[in-house]
Amino acid sequence: MGTIVIYSSNTGFTEQYALELSERLSCPCVSLKKLGKAELGAYDRIIFGGWVMGNAIMGLDKLRDIATPDAVFAVGCTPPFEEVVASIREQNKLADTPLFYLEGGLRLDKLGLPQRMILKAVKKSTAKKSDRDRQGDFMVEMLGTSFDHSDKAQLEPLAEYAGTWN
Structure with missing residues (x-):
């Protein structure tokens, strides 16, 4: 049993972060498109990452149909303004689920x-x-x-949080 990183990416920023996170955590990483429901039984912790459009985290509802994430990261093109992050949390009904906002870019x-x-x-x-x-x-x-504001250092809080699971 362990952790898995699942992601939904549109232009590559979310995938980039997901792959880096899985490397840091030494755990598998899989695209939501390629995820088999049976696969999830082998993991006790799920980190989901999705890209943001109109404050909705793309792919989150699809994942929720089969599993509940233990942490979520949302990748958007705007800076991490408090009001944006609060709106994303509310719109996606994250309540107590830890949310980590990562700035990406636009391709x-x-x-x-x-x-x-x-x-x-x-x-x-x-x-x-x-x-x-x-x-x-x-x-x-x-x-x-087009611009790229992604920075692997933005993953630190999420990697530290997930590191407490082991």
Whole structure:
């Protein structure tokens, strides 16, 4: 029995973090797309990582259909503003489940046309607001460009937390 890292990634940032975390914890790492329900019986701890879209952690509900994660990491393109993290926690009904927010980035070349169009519309709509918050300012500045704000050091709190399980 041990720990497994399961992830859902869209442009690679979540996968990158999941692989690094599994290496640090010396445990298996598997994409949610390739996960077999029977596999989970061999593990007593599950760490789930998903990318964030509209404050929803993608893949979390699918995992919850078969298992309950012991910790969750969410990878988004905005900085870890307290209000963003609180909104992600609330929207995903995480209650007492430990949540770790990791900043990733945006790889426009990995997005399909519909996603790029949505981002363009969100940027345009947000730019028109006179009462933007910090997240809105960030979105206006950064959406529409590719960038990478990922940093393996952001995994430290999660790795330390999971290290207490052994």
